[in-house]
Amino acid sequence: MGAELWEQSYESPHLPGNRLQPVMGAELNLDMYVEDIIDHENGIWNLTPIRHLISAEEENAILNTPFGSKEASDRLIWPNEKNGRYSVRSxxxxxxxxxxxxxxxxxxxxxxxxxxxxxxxxxxxxxxxxxxxxxxxxxxxxxxxxxxxxxxxxxxxxxxxxxxxxxxxxxxxxxxxxxxxxxxxxxxxxxxxxxxxxxxxxxxxxxxxxxxxxxxxxxxxxxxxxxxxxxxxxxxxxxxxxxxxxxxxxxxxxxxxxxxxxxxxxxLSRSPHNTANERTSTSPICWNPPNVGIIKVNVDASWNHNNCRAGIGVILRDSCCNFIAAKAIPSTASSALEAEAQAVLHGCELAHALACTSVIIESDSRGIIQCLNGDIARGAWAIYPIMNLIREQQTLFHSCRWSWISRVANEAADLVASLAMARMSNEVWVHRPLSSLTHVLNKDGLPCPPHV
Ligand SMILES: [Zn+2]
Known part of the structure; x- marks a missing residue:
């Protein structure tokens, strides 16, 4: 039943056809709808009315199912394709x-x-x-x-x-x-x-x-x-x-x-002359500052599949490699991809909150960046609601580009993401980076002494 409920309810909890199916021998209010087990105010599932009818495994499956925002329009999805569209092959x-x-x-x-x-x-x-x-x-x-x-x-x-x-x-x-x-x-x-x-x-x-x-x-x-x-x-x-x-x-x-x-x-075999201290604009293993007037927002996520906890890291720097701000956000996500999508969303939100107008959002998740550079409706359906929110954020900037960076070069955001994993609440640093980040920022080109 968990799978059916899961498939029916995702993104369309308000359709009248989505009645919860009764379980043999168990009492169920037949007038209930899937939306009756959604706590819209807090954005979480409320399984109290049906907990006695489902197994712990089914409960877990439901709790790990994200639901779309009320603002985004419903759409039918085919869960056997990552982009949610039916194909003859799948x-x-x-x-x-x-x-x-x-x-x-x-x-x-x-x-x-x-x-x-x-x-x-x-x-x-x-x-x-x-x-x-x-x-x-x-x-x-x-x-x-x-x-x-x-x-x-x-x-x-x-x-x-x-x-x-x-x-x-x-x-x-x-x-x-x-x-x-x-x-x-x-x-x-x-x-x-x-x-x-x-x-x-x-x-x-x-x-x-x-x-x-x-x-x-x-x-x-x-x-x-x-x-x-x-x-x-x-x-x-x-x-x-x-x-x-x-x-x-x-x-x-x-x-x-x-x-x-x-x-x-x-x-090393591909770039024999490229040492760790050399920063070349073409090297994919180095972080590069943005052009003048643009703020680069590096984002990353850590994700623990055992408890679905995620740590989101965001860091903003300018064209002179100066540190502007960083934010560590503890979160939960049902997949590593969802955590990466959340990281991009948080990156946009922080840049907007700090009144940045031209930004490059940089992530080491190729899937997310490819999806944002194309049609989000063709990307993974499971993260579509978050991608929709990111698209809304994008309209708030004068210019906003998506860029992929290798994991090695995204070390600063990665470090903030791992810090977030160990925290209970959000933490923001503005102007002055936290000391454990300084050595990575220096490696990425932060002028010494650190800009205040
Ligand atoms: Zn065996």
Whole structure:
């Protein structure tokens, strides 16, 4: 029921058709509407009237559902596409996921991956050993227990970690219970849906060629996936050959460290003369001041998927790299993307409050910036209400541009966002930055001594 309620109520709680559906054997006031469980004054859900009818899981799902503002007009959304618009492709996938599927717990690997997937695989930013590993995984050439058993080499086809399912490559990388935490706790916050997984290449194909549309950079996504798979495989081998209990936490850490080291090496190899102290206008790893008369607003968000808490950081600087103001805002969000959208909104609000007229809002969320530079109705539907508010804010400025910045160069906003995570209420600094921010500001070009 949670899912139906969730789908019906989102953005259209006032439509008369949105009656809450009665649950078998439970008493429910049939005259109730979804809007009866919305506390409009405080902008929160009020589940008191239906709490006795729903499970804790459903309650959580409802509480994590954002609802649109009353001012924005309602629109129908198709929840299986990030932009909320129905497409034949997603309709087909949805139908496929509902009709008979092979046993999801023992999916069979096929080596019939389409040529474009191979092409994409060799373009993924990852070391050759990891590309090679993925190639072998997709060809089902790895020594899994299932493969060894089929070749009469192994004694059992079962997974040597959980001992409950045949150890196929899909089981090792996606379905073994311990890896769920790796995917969810890692940078992707990805929840594995057992029903969607038939073969590794189907899954990879779906996630890379359809799932990533507009929301995150496809190259970034691909790198995250292959490094995660590689480190899961390494942990699995250590568990079997060195008897080390596989740990999601250390696998996540190894994945992050691996990606960071690799990316740093790529950057260095691309710009051998670019040292940390050199500031070039073309380098994507340096923060650059705006032109005279324009204020640059850097924003960032930290997000904790366990408790949905978010920390928003905003920092304003001028063309001479002078610090103007910063704001740390503790918040809640249902996804990292929503937190990033909130950060942009707070950036606009602070700049407007400080009477800035020409601004550049800079975020390291490619998805948000791409969406704002295009049609927000084609972006992720789940953040549409916030994007709408951002569009309204945009009209308050004489000039307002959206710009993407790499995470490395957005360090100042990132630092303020992490400060916000640890705070209970908003905090604003004007003219004088907080001392822990000074070293980052100096690195970004703040004149010394700090401007007062
Ligand atoms: Zn297992």
């Amino acid at each position: 309709g087909y996938h949805w139908l496929q996921s509902r009709i008979s599927r092979p046993n999801p717990y023992s999916p069979s690997t096929s080596s019939m991956a389409p040529p474009k997937l191979w092409k994409l695989l060799w373009k993924i930013q990852a070391p050759p050993k990891i590309q090679n590993f993925m190639w072998r995984a997709l060809r089902n050439c790895l020594a899994t227990s299932e493969n060894l058993f089929k070749r009469k080499i192994g004694r059992s086809p079962l997974c040597q970690i959980c001992s409950t399912h045949p150890e196929s490559i899909e089981h090792i990388l996606l379905l073994c219970p311990w890896v769920q935490g790796v995917w969810f706790g890692g940078n992707l916050n990805y929840r594995i849906n057992h029903l969607e997984i038939t073969s590794l290449w189907h899954w990879l194909h779906d996630i890379l060629l359809s799932y990533s549309n507009r929301i995150v950079d496809q190259n970034w996504l691909a790198t995250q996936i292959v490094f995660t798979c590689w480190n899961i495989w390494k942990s699995r081998c250590k568990a079997i050959f060195e008897h080390k209990t596989p740990s999601p936490h250390s696998t996540i850490t190894a994945t992050r460290v691996g990606i960071n080291n690799f990316m740093e090496a790529v950057k």
